[in-house]
Amino acid sequence: MTISRRIILAGLLATTSAVSLAACSKPKEAPKKATGKTEFTIGWSIYAGWMPWPYAAQAGIVKKWADKYGLTINILQINDYVESVNQFTAGKLDGVTVASMDALTIPAAGGKDTTAVIVGDYSNGNDGIVAKSAKTVADLKGARVNLVELSVSHYLLARALESAGLKMTDVKTVNTSDADIVGAYASADVQNVATWNPQLGELKKTKGTTLIFDSSKIPGEILDLLVVDTALLAATPDLGKALTGIWYETLALMAAKTPQGAAARAAMAGLAGATPEDYESQLSTTFLYYTPKDALKAIEDPQLATIMDRVRQFSFSQGLFGPGASSVDAIGISLPGKTLGSSDNIKLRFDPTWTKLAAENAL
Structure with a gap:
């Protein structure tokens, strides 16, 4: 089983809990009527770059965007990082926060078709x-x-x-x-x-x-994502829109050099069981893509293929693709304009669709 650096951060809180969704005002447009599955659960564990998710739930941002698309989105804390990824792999979660290497070696290697909806940050000294x-x-x-x-x-x-x-x-x-x-x-x-x-x-x-x-x-190589079940996204693409809207509205507030921005970051620190000073220190070594334009540039940069090739080469060399993988190409990774490995067995996808909509203010 792959173990991640996120485990220690997940252990800062003693109990596993769902974050309550705060009430907020209705958006101006009427909610859309969704078809098929309309309620989704996204798992997260404590890490500096993932704290916007529980904050967004607490602040009502999750409900705002979920209502816009006629959905219910639950943001669920899982204290054990590896367990959260295992639950996603087993279908108990619809999406999860995860490092790119672990997305490849746990759900993708386990046969689950997985899509990165959000490319959120990379470790820049963490x-x-x-x-x-x-x-x-x-x-x-x-x-x-x-x-x-x-x-x-x-x-x-x-x-x-x-x-x-x-x-x-x-x-x-x-x-x-x-x-x-x-x-x-x-x-x-x-x-x-x-x-x-x-x-x-x-x-x-x-x-x-x-x-x-x-x-x-090694900038960009230890990359943090929000991934979602690919089949669910195909059935309900509005889920990708809602999650992306939640993310970038929250990051815009988080990045603001205003009392409101400072209060949002302090609230995230509290949700992580850290002091505001400790949280700010962790953010200083976390390179967040605060805007969809910056994230889109990173996703569409050919360098991402180079990075993911290094990650898959290392993962295969360490036996993390499982005993059935005969070569590093056993698992396909889809990137904008390029596929690494088997095009017949794509299990990890970097899809810029929703980030592009956010960059164009078209969510």
């Missing part, structure tokens, strides 16, 4: 490698590195080693749970750690510690 004696990545040759194996930390290490002309076989990884990694670093036996915030921030405070690599060196 993930890193720290060392007590090593000063550069090259110094890691022959060393042990503690990390959560098969997570984005593992991917980060692989990319760091590549940048220094090294391979994964040049180091020995030691699987260490996210809950134990800060304590492990206090031991003299543990010299090097790859991890994510908030643990990364704590470890950087340790005397004599050097940050030798972080995710700002």
